Amino acid sequence: MSSIHVEVTDQVLDTQALLAHAADPSFGAQTLFVGVVRNLHAGRKVLAVSYDAFTPLCEKVFREICQEAEQKWGPLSLTLVHRTGRLGVGEASVVIAVGSPHRDESYLASRYLIEELKVRAPIWKKEHYEDGETEWLRGHALCGHADRARNRSCGGTLEPHGH
């Protein structure tokens, strides 16, 4: 009944196919979150975003996040897929599909997956602007997080969590 499906891919995301993973006769709820490239960031017009990922560690982190959600709110079907490469405005960068017996866990788990991904997954964004410039965006430092978990100091700084 519980299942976890995670992937980092350079292929276009098929949101309907991924939502199908959430189906189970014992599940009354299915939620779908799609993260999509938008055309504006910090006042600058965005044409495209390039996503970079460290795939083996990223898929492992995705699996861990899903296992945590399962422990908190299971049984669940959890699907978490992120795309890499250059994406135009309107294209999906991440799809999260959750199946659960009732709606409460579905919403909670879906929210948990995206919020944890944003601070833990080794993924980076480079924006391509209308004026031809590009910029790698700042983000959440991983070493502070990892070493907090191990109760050791690494000297890294933590970005404030805000998007």
Add this chain to the structure above:
Amino acid sequence: MSHKVQVRLFGAFRKLGNGRELEIAVPANATVKDLRAALRNVITTELNRPAEAPLVDESAIASDQSILAEDEVIPSGARLAILPPVCGG
């Protein structure tokens, strides 16, 4: 006796070298902390990109399976990655 460590580049570090990896020489029994110092040095002096060096101290050093602690000794022939602050989703 020193050995070479391959460090795969991600995010803003892809502006450096060939954009894929750097080969960094470290002494035998070098730790992750030593590798950071070697990376800052290579970025500043060999690659002549001192503006990118501070990012090394905001970044994690990782294997395929985990982020490494600062006091971990790097095995000879290790293939690691440097992970700047993340912003996926």
